[in-house]
Amino acid sequence: MRKLDNIGQLFVISAPSGVGKTTLIRRLQSSRNDLCFSVSATTRAPRPGEIEGRDYCFLSREEFVRDIRADRFLEWAHVHGEYYGTARAPIETWLQEGQDVILDIDVQGARQVRCAFPPAHTIFILPPSIDTLRERLQARRTESAEKIAGRLIVARKELAEAAWYDFIIVNDDLEEAVADLAAILRACHCKMAFQASKVRPFLRSISDI
Ligand code: ADP
Ligand code: 5GP
Numbered sequence: 001m002r003k004l005d006n007i008g009q010l011f012v013i014s015a016p017s018g019v020g021k022t023t024l025i026r027r028l029q030s031s032r033n034d035l036c037f038s039v040s041a042t043t044r045a046p047r048p049g050e051i052e053g054r055d056y057c058f059l060s061r062e063e064f065v066r067d068i069r070a071d072r073f074l075e076w077a078h079v080h081g082e083y084y085g086t087a088r089a090p091i092e093t094w095l096q097e098g099q100d101v102i103l104d105i106d107v108q109g110a111r112q113v114r115c116a117f118p119p120a121h122t123i124f125i126l127p128p129s130i131d132t133l134r135e136r137l138q139a140r141r142t143e144s145a146e147k148i149a150g151r152l153i154v155a156r157k158e159l160a161e162a163a164w165y166d167f168i169i170v171n172d173d174l175e176e177a178v179a180d181l182a183a184i185l186r187a188c189h190c191k192m193a194f195q196a197s198k199v200r201p202f203l204r205s206i207s208d209i
Contacts, residue, residue, distance in 0.1 A: 005194060005195070005196055005198075006098060006197075007095045007098060008036075008094055008095045008096075008098050008099040008100045009100050009101075009119070009121065009185075009188055009189065009194065010091070010095060010100075010101050010103070010113070010117055010119070010120040011101065011102045011103070011120070011121050011123060011185060012103045012105060012109075012110045012113050012121065012122045013025065013102060013103065013105075013123045013125065014104075014109075014122070014123070014124050014125070014158070014161075014165070015124060015125035015127075015158075015171075016133060016151070016154065016155030016158045016159060017080070017151045017154070017155065018127075018133050018136045018151065018155075019125045019126065019127045019133060019136070020125065020127075020136065020171040020174070020177070022104065023174065024125065024169075024171060024174075024178055025102055025104055027174070027178045028102075028178060028181055028182060031182070032182075032185075034099065034100070035099075035100055035102055036090075036094045036100065036102070037102050037104075038091055038103050038104075039053060039055070039057060040084055040086055040103075040104070040105065041056065041057040041058075041059050041064060041067065041083075041084070041085045041086075041087065042056045042057070042058060042082055042084045042085075043058075043059055043060065043061050043064050043082045043083045043084075044056075044080070044082040044084075045058070046058055047142045059083075061083065064076075064083045064085065065083075067087075068085070071088075072085075072088060072089070073085040073086060073087065073088060074086045074087070074088040074091055074112075074116060074117075075109040075113050075116070076109070076112075077105075077106055077108035077109045078108075079108070079154075080147075080150065080151060080154060081150075084105070084109070085109075086103055086105060100185065106158065107158050110122055119193065121166050121167070121188050122164075122166045122167070123165060123166065123167045123169060123181070123184060124161075124162040124165035124167070124168050125168075125169050125170075125171050126159070126168060126169070126170045127170075127171060128170060128171070132172075133152070133155060134148070134152060137151060137152070167184050169181060169184070
């Protein structure tokens with residue numbers, strides 16, 4: 001088994017746009033300041049209020065393609081007509097330092113991360129219903145009606161991928177969904193693969209009896 005005891009854990013969160021990933025992750029981060037959030041690169045335009053380096057690294061298409069060619073991404077994908085990608089270097093550093101890392105990425109990116117790093121834990125967030133998802137996208141007021149319609153079409157395809165994720169959370173009541181997310185992170189730390197160094201001394205001491 002690969003030695004995982006001393007490295008951080010990687011959590012991959014996916015959901016159709018508007019389900020509430022950003023809201024959930026921000027809430028979790030406000031109660032756990034030891035969580036590292038990977039800020040993605042994207043070619044989409046910043047929304048009002050979004051800050052370079054906090055919400056995304058906003059790149060031109062030329063810059064993004066240059067970074068693909070230089071193998072700087074752990075994963076990247078074409079989503080809603082734009083490029084999105086996760087920089088490889090900070091993730092590797094954080095995990096080696098023993099810090100937990102959260103990625104908010106789409107289903108294509110999640111598949112790539114699972115292949116590149118099988119111990120990653122995958123979490124899919126469901127909306128209570130498609131109607132609620134539409135209402136949340138409309139209430140957020142960050143996309144035009146045309147873009148919202150496009151995101152809902154993509155959402156149907158993404159929802160079909162939920163079945164292969166390790167964990168499912170329904171983001172209906174926000175407090176409950178945040179509690180579910182925190183519980184999943186905690187439970188993952190108790191998995192055998194990450195606790196072997198604690199079990200081994202007991203096995204050795206038993207063999208001496
Ligand atoms: P995503 O990051 O998945 O695209 P956001 O976090 O931006 O989604 O959430 C989309 C909208 O839904 C925001 O306006 C947010 O305030 C709202 N929202 C998120 N979770 C809930 C919830 N549990 N109940 C009601 N509204 C929510
Ligand atoms: P938004 O434009 O609403 O911020 O994000 C649109 C979609 O892109 C969401 O599903 C989000 O999870 C996904 N996304 C954000 N960053 C990345 C990334 O680095 N890689 C991939 N593959 N998808 C991402």
